Amino acid sequence: MRYLPLTESDRQDMLSAIGAGKIEDLFRDVPEEARLINKIELPDHKSELEVEEIISNLSEKNIDTSGVPSFLGAGAYRHHIPAAVDHLIQRGEFLTSYTPYQPEISQGTLQALFEFQTQVSMITGMEVANASMYDGATACAEAVLMATRITRRDKVILSGGLHPHYKDVTETQTRYLNLNIINRKTDIDGSENLDLLIDDQTACVVVQNPNFLGHLKDLTHLSDLCNNLDVLLIVVVTEVVSLGGIISPGEMGADIVVGEGQSLGNPLTFGGPYVGLFATHEKYVRQMPGRLCGQTVDNQGSRGWVLTLSTREQHIRREKATSNICTNSGLCALSFTIHLALLGEIGFRKLAELNHSKALQLAEKLSELKGLRIINKTYFNEFSVKLPRPASDLVTSLAKKSILAGVPLSRLISDDPELNNVLLVSATECTTEQDMDALVEALDEEF
Amino acid sequence: MGHSKDLATNNITRNNFSEKTSTLGHKALRLEEDLIFELDSPGITGVDFPNFRSKKDKLGTLKRRTKIGLPGLSEPEVIRHFTRLSQKNYAIDTGIYPLGSCTMKHNPRLNEKLARLKGFSNLHPLQPIETVQGALELIDETANWLKKLTGMPAIAMSPAAGAHGELCGMMAIRSALDARDGPDSYRRRVLVPESAHGTNPATAVVCGFKVDSIPANSSGRVDVLSFKEKLGDDVAAVMLTNPNTCGLFESDILEISRLIHECGGFFYCDGANFNAIVGRVRPGDLGVDCMHINLHKTFSTPHGGGGPGAGPVVFSEALASFVPRPWVVSRENGFSIIENDEDKGDLSPIGRMKAFHGQMGMFIRTYAYLLSHGGDGLFQASGDAVLNANYIMAELCDYLSPSYDGPCMHECLFDDRFLDGTGLTTLDFSKAMIDEGYHPMTMYFPLIVHGAMLIEPTETESKKSLDDFITVMRQLAIDAKSGENNRFLRAPEFTPRRRLDETKAARQPVLRWKEKGNAQIKASQQ
CATH class of the missing domain: 3.90.1150.10 (Aspartate Aminotransferase, domain 1)
Structure with a gap:
């Protein structure tokens, strides 16, 4: 049991300091009928060598994209990850730290998050971004919720060009909030007659670019239409590398941009963990879900960073929070940031x-x-x-x-x-x- | 777990007592570091590409013509930058991280190695099923272990974190109620103890429920009498953390479970503290209907500075048919995965929680952890976790003020009564711990005691580590009571940054670097 440092004599010394005879005595508040009499039938502990063998054997039952020609995408893409990325994220100070609630001893994580937020803002063409979400699909659902909060309207229009999983997640997450979700069969790009679709009850239109089938759309006209009716335009990006080559959603007039950041710094790993991107206008920042890192000074006047605007969040606001989210995707966001720092403009x-x-x-x-x-x-x-x-x-x-x-x-x-x-x-x-x-x-x- | 709003009352005092300064602000190994945007060498890149010839593009009218503004850095600069940043972090690798309810335990490196096997890391989620049999087997095996350990018949593997698992579980409850009582069911009230994690009430609301809080009794547990009074035919569920956030086992749990079921509601268990009872108590035997498991707590996948997590949810028979897509099925000719409603059979999945199949990277680490510990190791681990917490409780109870009588489970709760009359707060005490080389415990949570200090050592601390921690905590308590306030109010003094102005950060949010303005406030300015 290589992860357990206590010796049997440590345990005895500690039990006598506590005044207990055996560890089981410490569980006396557990009703007797709920305590397991027999141990659960599971195999005993294994050596590192054995575990490695078992799990390597499982991995070898798969055919992975690195060994064969692969053309898979649809929201998850195989890219080359520079060696420096994985080296840096495995530094224990990044890998094994917690959410930076004590800023004086978490400036590393915080500064990296501030850099992440800046990079995401830059590539999406938006003013601000948060410190990441679980993945692109959940970010999309949260964007829809945010739009309904801002506009106080309940009609949501999902474009047919949106990734089916993103639709599915958005519909699932909002199904008990009495929203009117319109699932369009066809793609929306602004060239169609939207008068029948968009009205004064519409909170947002959600489109994807490049869309699920890979088409690129100029969203400027759609954004104008939305703008005229105070409808928010949410633009989803599932291949973030595209933002290096095409006009950003922000430049085309998006109000909220959400995306999947996996393509930068994060391996495919059969679908997760990935990193959701979330960016918007500065004026909406207090309606944003998720963690935010902000710049401030310490009591010596030196620049530093803290988690901020937490009065939006569940640990303070409880049932009145903007979202129930607690965890973000910290380490994946760090991979993203390191990869993008290496790439540069x-x-x-x-x-x-x-x-x-x-x-x-x-x-x-x-x-x-x-x-x-x-x-x-x-x-x-x-x-x-x-x-x-x-x-x-x-x-x-x-x-x-x-x-x-x-x-x-x-x-x-x-x-x-x-x-x-x-x-x-x-x-x-x-x-x-x-x-x-x-x-x-x-x-x-x-x- | 984090801190509460009391934090805003930070004592920001400008403290200009003389300290030796250096030319660029560095202090030996404490190195100042600018933002990457301030290290920009235009034209430089840290990634080279093979040569290729550009062809006529198919980007339509969307070809990017404007500058993005990303800085240019070479590989050595990037390595040095992030290495320096890393050195400004506390981590479980460097010391005990006693955050109650957060479970900062050792992260085995074998798990990191295995998650990086190319047969997993290069696996695309939408490959043909025949090519991913090993991955599906690993998910299925991990699921089986979790079902066995919890004594629950069904599981959803896909939720991405604890709160996401809560959402999944509460949606299943909502679906089950609607299926049973019809969509106009007026069971919309969810009972949540005052001591609950903030995610519980926030989640209930996202599922269209109203939150009704239940008070704690004088022993830090759900007050069963008040609970009984709150019951009614509009109650949908109770959300209970067990062991609870005071580090105590809810001794009336069987009664609570019986009552909520009799009243027609469901029992949601917040599994954040499952690590205390693994192998010793099965939530299924307590009458739990669903519970999320934080793989990043109980099963030691790394917290990574705030994620990613993973929050699979186990379900009772009553909720099993509402498990969200996708799920893995084991058939004679191999494993397959149910992804679409067309294949759901008689089941009524609540939908889909995230894209693809869940946090596979975390499943691999969890499975490695489970195999390494085995049934015997998991049993010992929960025992040692509880032993360590009780040891700290016993050794500190004469110095700090324990909120409730023991024994505790995996964490012990103190409040700020021992600071009465000192003029010091839990925050001051915590900041002084930082100067002593320790990450503070969870502060100001749970909310039901004043100035809470929730200490969770975990099973991966040695007795020496605990004894050192105890020595420091005792000394600090003695110093606090003897009026040595400066060492608390000035703290932390030895950190890369001193107390930070959180009020300023919230009042004038600066959430990104910008070319102008920011440039003047260089990191090296002191």
């Missing part, structure tokens, strides 16, 4: 350019295939293709050849047969030309 923009260029190359190669059609006119590093057969069948079949061909839309949208033949594919800086050729060749054999 030049690196971040180049990373975006490289991603786009890989996607262009993939599209070029795929377009040579007969029977396959690229649906997108615009895209960043991900686009959708129409196949001659159900996409899920092809994906299963290619997996047998050790190619992870992409995400069949039917995996996420199970109630729309029209999408059965649509496959979502992405390319990042990790995608090689050999990977692309392998995909094209395997698809060719299938058609």
